Amino acid sequence: MICKTLKYFSLISLSILSFSSLFSSCYYDVNQELYPKPIDSGISCDTSKATYSGKVSTIIQTNCNACHSTAVNSGGVSLEGYSNVLAAQQNGTLMGTINHSAGYNAMPLGAAKLSDCDIANLNAWIHAGAPNN
Secondary structure, eight states: OHHHHHHHHHHHHHHHHHHHHHHHSSOOOOHHHHSOOOOOOSOOOOOTTOOIIIIIHHHHHHHTHHHHSTTTOGGGOOOOSHHHHHHHHHTTHHHHHHTTOTTSOOSSTTSOOOOHHHHHHHHHHHHTTOOOO
16 A cells, blocks of 8 residues: 555656746747847838938937027037037047947937937938038
8 A cells, every 4th residue: 555655646747847847947038039029119210311401400409409509519619500510520529429439428418319310311411411401
């Protein structure tokens, strides 16, 4: 009788052990489930019209001129007007600070990085030769 009980006990223990190891060893993370893509807001980023007057000046006025206008001139940097923005673009500080690149002060100071669309529009304008259009 004891042998029969031990046999069943061994069989049950083995079954439980097999069952628990089966489910505990098959876990893995799925990147798409952990970090889903954001829901498309329906807003597209059209960089084909990335002109100074159409996009660039608006981005600069909205995000930079509170601190970097001619009147305020924080850090000795004014981004008011085409010539000042062009100078910052030509010396590399415009995109270095906006992209939060190493060696540059991340701008806007104390705020989130500009949107990917704003950065794409600035890059498109620069790659077009940074014209005053």
